[in-house]
Amino acid sequence: MSDPPLVPRPEALVRAVRVGKRFGETEVLRDVDLSVQPGEVLAIIGPSGSGKTTLLRCIAHLEHPTSGHVEIAGERVGAVLDRGHLRPMSDREIARLRQGIGMVFQRFNLFPHLTAIENVMLGPVQVLRRHRSEAEPLARELLRKVGLAHKADSYPERLSGGQQQRVAIARSLAMQPRLMLFDEATSALDPELIGEVLAVMRDLARDGMTMLVVTHEMGFAEDVADRVVFMDHGRVVEEGPPRELFRAPSHARTQAFLRAVIDRQAMAEAP
Amino acid sequence: MSGWGRIWDALPLLLSGAMTTIEITAGGFLIAVALGLLAGALLGARSRAVRAAARVYTDVFRAVPVLTQLFILYFGLVEVGVRLEPLQAAILGFGINGGAYLAEVFRAGLLSVHHGQTEAAQMLGMTRLAVLRIVVLPQAMRIVLPSLANYAIGLLKDSTLASAVAAPELMFLARKLVDRTFLGPQIYFSVAVIYLAMSLPLARLSRLAEARAGRGRR
Amino acid sequence: MSWNILADSMPQLLQAALSTLQMTGLAFLIAAVLGLPLALARMGPGLPGVLALGYIETMRGVPQLALLFLIYFGLVPLGIALRAFDAAVIGLGLSGAAYLAEVYRAGVQGVEPGQIEAAQMIGMRRRAVLRHVVLPQAWPAVLPPMGNYLVALLKDTSIASIISAPELMLRARDLSSEYFLPMDYYLLVGGMYLVMAWPLMQGTRMLERRAARGRLQGEVR
Numbered sequence A: 001m002s003d004p005p006l007v008p009r010p011e012a013l014v015r016a017v018r019v020g021k022r023f024g025e026t027e028v029l030r031d032v033d034l035s036v037q038p039g040e041v042l043a044i045i046g047p048s049g050s051g052k053t054t055l056l057r058c059i060a061h062l063e064h065p066t067s068g069h070v071e072i073a074g075e076r077v078g079a080v081l082d083r084g085h086l087r088p089m090s091d092r093e094i095a096r097l098r099q100g101i102g103m104v105f106q107r108f109n110l111f112p113h114l115t116a117i118e119n120v121m122l123g124p125v126q127v128l129r130r131h132r133s134e135a136e137p138l139a140r141e142l143l144r145k146v147g148l149a150h151k152a153d154s155y156p157e158r159l160s161g162g163q164q165q166r167v168a169i170a171r172s173l174a175m176q177p178r179l180m181l182f183d184e185a186t187s188a189l190d191p192e193l194i195g196e197v198l199a200v201m202r203d204l205a206r207d208g209m210t211m212l213v214v215t216h217e218m219g220f221a222e223d224v225a226d227r228v229v230f231m232d233h234g235r236v237v238e239e240g241p242p243r244e245l246f247r248a249p250s251h252a253r254t255q256a257f258l259r260a261v262i263d264r265q266a267m268a269e270a271p
Numbered sequence B: 001m002s003g004w005g006r007i008w009d010a011l012p013l014l015l016s017g018a019m020t021t022i023e024i025t026a027g028g029f030l031i032a033v034a035l036g037l038l039a040g041a042l043l044g045a046r047s048r049a050v051r052a053a054a055r056v057y058t059d060v061f062r063a064v065p066v067l068t069q070l071f072i073l074y075f076g077l078v079e080v081g082v083r084l085e086p087l088q089a090a091i092l093g094f095g096i097n098g099g100a101y102l103a104e105v106f107r108a109g110l111l112s113v114h115h116g117q118t119e120a121a122q123m124l125g126m127t128r129l130a131v132l133r134i135v136v137l138p139q140a141m142r143i144v145l146p147s148l149a150n151y152a153i154g155l156l157k158d159s160t161l162a163s164a165v166a167a168p169e170l171m172f173l174a175r176k177l178v179d180r181t182f183l184g185p186q187i188y189f190s191v192a193v194i195y196l197a198m199s200l201p202l203a204r205l206s207r208l209a210e211a212r213a214g215r216g217r218r
Numbered sequence C: 001m002s003w004n005i006l007a008d009s010m011p012q013l014l015q016a017a018l019s020t021l022q023m024t025g026l027a028f029l030i031a032a033v034l035g036l037p038l039a040l041a042r043m044g045p046g047l048p049g050v051l052a053l054g055y056i057e058t059m060r061g062v063p064q065l066a067l068l069f070l071i072y073f074g075l076v077p078l079g080i081a082l083r084a085f086d087a088a089v090i091g092l093g094l095s096g097a098a099y100l101a102e103v104y105r106a107g108v109q110g111v112e113p114g115q116i117e118a119a120q121m122i123g124m125r126r127r128a129v130l131r132h133v134v135l136p137q138a139w140p141a142v143l144p145p146m147g148n149y150l151v152a153l154l155k156d157t158s159i160a161s162i163i164s165a166p167e168l169m170l171r172a173r174d175l176s177s178e179y180f181l182p183m184d185y186y187l188l189v190g191g192m193y194l195v196m197a198w199p200l201m202q203g204t205r206m207l208e209r210r211a212a213r214g215r216l217q218g219e220v221r
């Protein structure tokens, strides 16, 4: 973007400020500015390798920006002001920060040695130090919410991909996060299983959760997102309300990307 | 053959030796597991220097015979004024030596847990140590269990070497008995049978663990 | 001062290290050769299979030191008196054969049964299948554990000192009690074992890496 970055509104829950990231020689993110308001659903779209995952991981501090920084609720991710100096966060401080952020991975990453409900209870019991008798009803309620009350005692290997991903969402929600990050939560799923996961995400958005959603599901982005960001080559090329961005993209790159996606979907849907 | 009847008289002594053998095996095993876990985790530490130190420990102690290590502890330390009891030297020696072996075993076990799970656990707000303890170790343990059982069997047998530092274990007492009674074949045969009897439960355990690990794999 | 004594002992220690290497080599030979028929018997049916299994399990359960005692002292009343060195070679070799037999078996059984059937279906005989299909694949898998065994054997020869077989550890014990320098001698000898074992360990690690790569390639194809 050639325009100067918008002056971020102070109430932003997430702010990325000129975030840059390079892996050795390759520059993966270049001066990315982004802000997400509380309760907002932001969809991030863009071609493969454009840096969407890396951006999300920088926000979660699973990756550390090489320039710029991320703030969550005004708190700088990965560094704290200590007697006038910025110092790296301790392991414990990072852990505290992440308690408030839920992340849903493309490959679910459920704990295979625990049942569905044990997966959901693990955070509250081990991290929040809740008593099991308190954590279990909450976990059951969350499993019910994602439509898996009947699978509470199943191990992940006994669940379909869509079911595993819904357990993973419930696991994140059990920490009562104020922000949820989704990294292509449905790309590892068979087509017929995508709907059930998107439905859960839709419910979550309706309940007012602040969400950052990296997705290739344009229909979902258009319906659910308040704002869509298009990334390419590590930059934010364009952003705006979904209707405007999908109907009338102003950049040639965005147009080309959307056309390719629509073609592919049309092809997939053709008999 | 004459002499087989007299084995019965020797049995109480041999069994008390077997108890010491179990003591050495169990003590050495516990130290080995603790050290192996520590060194195994440190082999993957973020700091280069720490990794190198762990690597030196595992490589050096695996390249030197455990008998030599026992001698250094029992005879060698005397030269610098440290006098260990035979049993102490044996347990410590086997523990340190075994730690170097088990480090690799634990390392492989830890690596077998997919990294995505670590990240998922970190996103639940766990510290690195908590991730290791709560998510990674329980799964690694299941993979490592057969190797641990096999190691215990090996240790049970190697504990005979403690006789060379005068620890009153089965082999040591057997040799004394042979010197006194000249019933070599009978006594050594009985000793072999006692070792076999002690290792059989461990072997069973190891097969059980192997079967379980095989089943639990995804 | 003690440096001089140690330096003066070096020729003796090196001589003894040579004996250690000899003992290792001979025992390895026995184990590697004897392990083969043992493995074949173990995989086969009938009485030989049972006997092989019994032998392997017994060797697995009995300490090597007990075995050495049995062979060295235990056979004397039966009129069999071996030199300590020979008793050690035989004892280590016999127990090693049981170990290597299992290594061979694991290597052979690691080859997919489907491949053997496929080879038989194109008309290959049993021997030809073994030679052209099974062994070329089992070999890379068998080498690393054989290397590990060789390292373990090299160190285990130290046990032979307990039955007074002339090798490195025994020489160190004699010298250290002669000059009362146990720490110095045992550290020195530990270093000598390290020097002998190190190249073997590195070589084995290399074989392991290569075997792992081979498996990976096999999967890709």
Ligand SMILES: Nc1ncnc2c1ncn2[C@@H]1O[C@H](COP(=O)(O)OP(=O)(O)OP(=O)(O)O)[C@@H](O)[C@H]1O
Residues within 6 Å of the ligand: A023, A026, A028, A046, A047, A048, A049, A050, A051, A052, A053, A054, A055
């Ligand atoms: N750990 C890493 N080391 C080196 N390069 C990396 C690493 N992680 C990502 N990259 C590179 O960074 C670029 C952006 O990757 P990223 O995963 O963020 O893209 P993406 O937009 O999420 O793509 P996709 O849609 O395929 O998931 C890619 O070129 C990738 O190869």
Ligand SMILES: [Mg+2]
Residues within 6 Å of the ligand: A052, A053, A054, A183, A184
């Ligand atoms: Mg991605």
